[in-house]
Amino acid sequence: MTAEGEIIHFDNVGLRYGTEREVLSDLTFTLYAGRFYFLTGASGAGKTSLLKLLYLAQRPSRGAVRMFGNDAITLSRASLPALRRRIGVVFQDFRLVPHLSAFDNVALPLRVAGHGEKDIAGPVRDILEWVGLSERIDAVPATLSGGEQQRIAIARAVIGRPAVLVADEPTGNVDPEMALKLLRLFEMLNRQGTTVVVATHDLDLLRKVPDSLIMRLERGRLADPTGALRHPPARRT
Amino acid sequence: MSRDGTTRRERRLGPSMLHGMRRLGGGGAELIPQGRMSGPMPWVIAIMVALTAIALAAGLSIGNAVSAAKAEIEGGVTIQIIEPREDTRDRQTREVAKAVQQLPGVSGLRIVPREELDSLIEPWLGSGIAEATGSAIPVPALIDVRLATGATPQRVETIRAAARKVTEAARVDAQSSWLRPVFEAMVSLQILAIALVALLTLALAAAVLLAARSALGANRDVIEIVHLLGGTDKQVARVFQRSIGFDAAGGGAVGLALALVVIVLLARRFEGLGAGLVDNGALVWSDWLLLALVPILATLLAMITARFTVLHALRKML
Ligand SMILES: Nc1ncnc2c1ncn2[C@@H]1O[C@H](COP(=O)(O)OP(=O)(O)OP(=O)(O)O)[C@@H](O)[C@H]1O
Ligand SMILES: [Mg+2]
Numbered sequence: 001m002t003a004e005g006e007i008i009h010f011d012n013v014g015l016r017y018g019t020e021r022e023v024l025s026d027l028t029f030t031l032y033a034g035r036f037y038f039l040t041g042a043s044g045a046g047k048t049s050l051l052k053l054l055y056l057a058q059r060p061s062r063g064a065v066r067m068f069g070n071d072a073i074t075l076s077r078a079s080l081p082a083l084r085r086r087i088g089v090v091f092q093d094f095r096l097v098p099h100l101s102a103f104d105n106v107a108l109p110l111r112v113a114g115h116g117e118k119d120i121a122g123p124v125r126d127i128l129e130w131v132g133l134s135e136r137i138d139a140v141p142a143t144l145s146g147g148e149q150q151r152i153a154i155a156r157a158v159i160g161r162p163a164v165l166v167a168d169e170p171t172g173n174v175d176p177e178m179a180l181k182l183l184r185l186f187e188m189l190n191r192q193g194t195t196v197v198v199a200t201h202d203l204d205l206l207r208k209v210p211d212s213l214i215m216r217l218e219r220g221r222l223a224d225p226t227g228a229l230r231h232p233p234a235r236r237t
Numbered sequence: 238m239s240r241d242g243t244t245r246r247e248r249r250l251g252p253s254m255l256h257g258m259r260r261l262g263g264g265g266a267e268l269i270p271q272g273r274m275s276g277p278m279p280w281v282i283a284i285m286v287a288l289t290a291i292a293l294a295a296g297l298s299i300g301n302a303v304s305a306a307k308a309e310i311e312g313g314v315t316i317q318i319i320e321p322r323e324d325t326r327d328r329q330t331r332e333v334a335k336a337v338q339q340l341p342g343v344s345g346l347r348i349v350p351r352e353e354l355d356s357l358i359e360p361w362l363g364s365g366i367a368e369a370t371g372s373a374i375p376v377p378a379l380i381d382v383r384l385a386t387g388a389t390p391q392r393v394e395t396i397r398a399a400a401r402k403v404t405e406a407a408r409v410d411a412q413s414s415w416l417r418p419v420f421e422a423m424v425s426l427q428i429l430a431i432a433l434v435a436l437l438t439l440a441l442a443a444a445v446l447l448a449a450r451s452a453l454g455a456n457r458d459v460i461e462i463v464h465l466l467g468g469t470d471k472q473v474a475r476v477f478q479r480s481i482g483f484d485a486a487g488g489g490a491v492g493l494a495l496a497l498v499v500i501v502l503l504a505r506r507f508e509g510l511g512a513g514l515v516d517n518g519a520l521v522w523s524d525w526l527l528l529a530l531v532p533i534l535a536t537l538l539a540m541i542t543a544r545f546t547v548l549h550a551l552r553k554m555l
Contacts, residue, residue, distance in 0.1 A: 057465055059555065077470075077552070085467030095462050112468040156466075 005032045006066075007164065007195055008054065013063030015049055023049050024220045027063070031197065033163075036190045038206050039199040041217030047199040048092055048168055050217065054197060055089045055166050056080055068163070085113055088162035090170045092199075094153040096141040102128065102152050103137045109160040127155045130185065132178075146173040154182060164195045171202060183208055278481070279488035281444050282535060286492025287499070289437045290531045294500045294520065296430030297527065302518035303423050306416070311387045312344075313412035314396055316380040320406040323375075329404040330378040336399045337382060342392060345383035354379060377408075388413060438538065445485075445539045449477055449546040464554065474547040478540045485539035489532025496528070 008031040015024040024046045031037060039047050052058040053065065056072065065072040067083060075083070088109075096105045103124055110120045128134055131151035141149050150173045157165060165186065171179035179202070187209060190196045200206070206214060216223040316333060320326040330348060338346050354376050384392060388411040400407035413420075453460070460473055500520075507518070520528075 055465060057555065077555075080555075081464075081467045081469045084465060089465060095458075095465075097459050097462060108463070109466045112463060112466050112472065160467075 005034070006030050007033045007068065009064075009066040010053075011064040011066075013053065013060045013065060015046075015053065015058065016061045022061070022220060024053075024060075027222050029215065029222060029224070031164075031195060033195055034190070034193055035195055036187070036209050036212040037195075037197045037215055038209070038212050039197060039215045039217065040201070040203070040206070043201070045217040046220045047217055049220075051089075051166050051168050051197070051199055054164070055087050056084055085109070085160065086163040088157035088160060088165045088194075090150075090153050090157045090165075090167035092168035092172075094141070094149045096149055096152055096156075098141055101138045101140055102133060102144070105141070105152055106155045106159055109156060113160060123159060124155075127159055128152075131155050131182070147175070147178065150174060151178070151182070154185070158185070158189060158194075161189075162194060164197065165189060167196070167198045169200055170198060171200065171205060179205065180208065278444075278448050278484045279491070281448075282441065282485045282488030282539065283492035283495065285437055285441045285444070286489045286532050286535050287495040289434055289441075289535070290493055290496030290528050291499055292430050292433040292437065293531060294496070294524070294528060296427050296434065297524040298518040298520060299423050299427045299430065301521070301524070303420060303427065305518075307413075307420070310412045310416055312384045314382040314384060314388050314393055315410050315412055316382060316396070316400055317408040317410075318378040318380075318404065318406050319408060320377075320404070321375040326375075326378050326406075329406060330380065332403045333400045333407055334380055336403055337380070337396055340395060340399055342385050343382060343396075344385040347381045349379040349381055441535060442538060442542045445481060445542040446546050449481060449543045450550065452477060452480075453547060453550050460551070461554070470548055470551040473551060474544050477547045478544045481543040482536055482540040485536040486532070489535045492535075493529070493532045496531075500528075 010027045010029050013024065013027040014022050016022045027050070039050065041047050049058070053060055056067075059073065068086060070079070070083065072083075097108065100108070106124045106128060107120050110123070125134070125137070128137055131154060133148060133151055133155070136144060136148060139148075141152070144152065150170065154167070154170055157167065167186070170186075171182055174182065183205060186196050186198065198205075206212065316337065318326055318330045318333065320329060334346055334348055337343060358376060382396065386392075390411075393409060393411050397407075397409040400409055463473055504519070
């Protein structure tokens with residue numbers, strides 16, 4: 001039974017790496033379409049691990065996960081790519097392809113999705129301009145600063161207009177001004193219907209998105225002090 | 238702009254025969270860095286293709302010689318009249334020839350002339366014997382019989398019976414029985430050549446498998462990124478497949494050229510021998526066509542091997 005507007009649902013999910021203790025335990029929550037979520041928690045609390053489950057880089061050790069109406073646990077390998085294309089990811093460590101230019105890195109999701117070159121050049125240049133990297137369009141990642149690489153990573157995550165945007169510390173390497181600008185980009189996408197999940201330490205950031213919902217991880221467990229996750233308040237319009 | 242970007246990158250990397258092949262789904266970006274898959278691979282393939290083509294040429298050539306000689310010899314029966322008195326021998330020879338000629342299935346018959354027989358034994362006995370001893374050596378008379386179809390034991394038996402009716406001095410042999418050991422040796426060589434081709438094929442597949450695996454390992458991070466961006470195993474496999482296919486095509490062309498040089502030189506050497514069996518081994522146009530197919534098949538084999546290696550390895554990734 002899928003609740004209305006539900007896009008991702010976790011039920012009693014646990015994750016352990018190898019035979020170690022669980023790094024995530026008893027996670028039960030629902031993400032609703034079109035919402036803006038912040039995921040906070042101390043370093044090592046399990047934010048990246050939870051995001052990995054969201055962007056299907058990892059399967060949980062226990063529990064049930066439903067994504068876009070599919071059972072993500074029993075999903076066959078062959079049907080993963082189609083789901084992944086609906087999720088844009090900004091990795092904490094960027095994960096740019098080292099030998100590809102900024103342009104080609106950002107174009108990668110479109111090429112993977114089979115778009116023709118003439119449909120790629122325009123949007124890629126637009127988004128690179130938006131993140132202020134028009135001049136570095138031919139630069140390879142090694143020649144870019146940390147903040148510039150992060151912006152390339154963000155451009156790559158949003159270029160395919162994903163249904164869900166998952167960003168792991170997307171403002172960790174940029175100055176406050178750029179951080180705010182990137183947040184505005186996320187908000188803009190969110191207003192156009194993209195569900196956004198941003199993991200961050202930066203509590204200032206949280207206050208800047210008034211409608212956002214906050215998920216707090218404490219040693220692998222989800223704290224929902226306000227109950228907003230289970231019963232999200234109606235959106236302000 | 239993508240065009241601009243690509244040209245700029247091209248200039249940086251310099252002209253490369255591999256350029257442009259490492260693309261994802263016909264897009265613009267080389268997903269595997271240039272040069273990763275090249276290195277020794279084209280040369281390994283060149284050597285394999287050269288050896289395969291040479292072994293194949295040898296096999297085909299031996300095959301041609303065997304089947305040409307076979308057709309000639311299988312239909313042949315030799316009758317010897319072993320009789321020391323020359324006049325009796327000549328008379329008996331003519332009578333046997335006449336009797337055998339009328340048998341069904343005999344398409345041709347020739348009494349080998351005296352001079353030809355002399356020249357046949359001359360290399361062994363020299364030509365001065367008749368003068369030295371005052372009498373010619375009693376060489377048996379020879380009748381060369383051609384049969385329309387193969388010299389089956391029954392046919393040979395019929396001829397033998399007919400000849401024996403004329404004289405007990407007649408000895409009848411199918412020519413194939415004389416040459417059987419030579420045939421068997423040639424057929425063994427042919428089998429050896431085929432086995433070599435098979436082994437080289439296996440070795441090529443193994444080399445590609447190893448190359449594909451190491452390329453996979455070297456590009457693991459990139460593959461993971463492509464997967465997480467929604468890339469399919471087939472898209473990833475295609476990139477590797479093309480890359481190896483291009484290496485194989487280049488290496489194969491070089492290998493074939495090398496093999497052709499060797500084959501032509503060897504053929505010249507054998508031509509010089511002027512021996513009947515070897516002359517029949519010349520390659521015909523369909524053989525050359527088969528040789529030209531070697532690098533093409535090697536390229537296909539390399540691509541298929543790469544594809545399956547990559548797809549198999551990717552199945553273990555999430
Ligand atoms: N691949 C892994 N293998 C084993 N343990 C891991 C692995 N990845 C993470 N962990 C462990 O899981 C726990 C949670 O890590 P995670 O990266 O999810 O934390 P985080 O909240 O993202 O931290 P940070 O804010 O520093 O990025 C940590 O104790 C970490 O050591
Ligand atoms: Mg983290």
